[in-house]
Amino acid sequence: MTRPTIVIVPGWRDSGPGHWQSLWAERIQGAVRVEQDDWITPVRAAWVASLEKLVLESPGPVVIAAHSLGCIATTHLSEAAAARISGALLVAPADPERRAVLTDFAPVPYAKLPYRSIVVASSNDPYCPVRLAGAYARAWGSEFVRMQNAGHINIDSGHGDWPLGLALLQSLTDEPTTLLDGRRNFEPLATL
Numbered sequence: 001m002t003r004p005t006i007v008i009v010p011g012w013r014d015s016g017p018g019h020w021q022s023l024w025a026e027r028i029q030g031a032v033r034v035e036q037d038d039w040i041t042p043v044r045a046a047w048v049a050s051l052e053k054l055v056l057e058s059p060g061p062v063v064i065a066a067h068s069l070g071c072i073a074t075t076h077l078s079e080a081a082a083a084r085i086s087g088a089l090l091v092a093p094a095d096p097e098r099r100a101v102l103t104d105f106a107p108v109p110y111a112k113l114p115y116r117s118i119v120v121a122s123s124n125d126p127y128c129p130v131r132l133a134g135a136y137a138r139a140w141g142s143e144f145v146r147m148q149n150a151g152h153i154n155i156d157s158g159h160g161d162w163p164l165g166l167a168l169l170q171s172l173t174d175e176p177t178t179l180l181d182g183r184r185n186f187e188p189l190a191t192l
Contacts, residue, residue, distance in 0.1 A: 002060030004086055004173055006031040009051060011068025011094060012102060014039040019155045020162040021067055024169075032058075034070070044104045047073045052081040063172050064088035065165075068127065068152065071119075072096060075109045075140065087172030088117040091165065092153040093136055095128040110139035117142040118168055122150035122157070 008015075008025050010033070015021040025033040034051050036042070051073055055062050062085050066074045071093035077085075096102035119142040121133030130146060137144035145168065151157025159165075 003030065004061040004063045005058040006169070007051075007054055007058065007062050007064050008033040009064055009066035009070030009074055010034065010036075010039075011066075011070045011092075012039065012042055012099075015067060016155065018160045019067075020153075020159055020165055021065065023161060024065060024166070031065075041101060042069060042104065044073070044076060047105075048076045048078075052077055055081045055084050058084065061086040063169065064090075065169055067091045067154070069094040069096070069102060069105060071136075072102075072105045072108055075113065076105070079114075082114050085115045087115055088113065089120070089165065089169050089172060090117055090136075090140075090142065091120045092122060092125055093119060093128055093133055095132055098127065108136065110136075112139070112141040116172060118145060118172065119143070120145045120147065120153065120165070120168065122147045122153055124149050125152050127152055 006028050008021050008031055010021055025031050032054060034054055036047055036050055064074050064085055066088065071090040074088055074090065094102060096105035096108065117140055119133060119137035119140065121128065121130050123130050123146065134144055147153065150159065153159050
């Protein structure tokens with residue numbers, strides 16, 4: 001079987017240096033990162049089109065690693081793009097109805113996703129109440145991982161190297177995630 005392409009989907013304002021998504025993009029063999037023309041004033045059609053293009057151009061199956069608004073963009077994909085996805089790690093999904101700049105992504109789709117997915121949410125995420133993240137997970141047919149006091153699960157809340165996230169990502173693939181130095185498994189990236 002073809003190794004899946006890991007597609008990293010940042011959220012509003014991108015994921016800067018030291019963020020787990022940026023570290024994964026640098027260190028996971030074959031990972032690709034979605035680029036957007038406008039990270040500050042997101043437009044759903046443009047964001048989804050960028051993600052769809054990357055997914056459809058991938059040579060085989062795709063596993064998504066999305067954060068915040070990237071999770072919501074992932075749920076807006078067309079059937080053709082969604083059919084290429086074999087799994088999705090949806091971390092700290094955004095609530096586009098809470099911030100005016102994100103309202104173009106509302107309403108959030110509440111349909112079952114056609115691939116295995118894991119939603120990870122925090123009990124004190126300032127951008128999405130954990131109860132709403134749980135409702136997303138139920139609607140999407142996702143496994144739900146509730147973290148205690150983990151903020152927005154980003155660099156500001158202390159989630160640079162994030163071994164739990166890497167382990168969850170690996171659980172969505174048929175084989176260990178290979179890091180660029182050839183190591184596999186769940187070793188913290190900081191030790192590499």
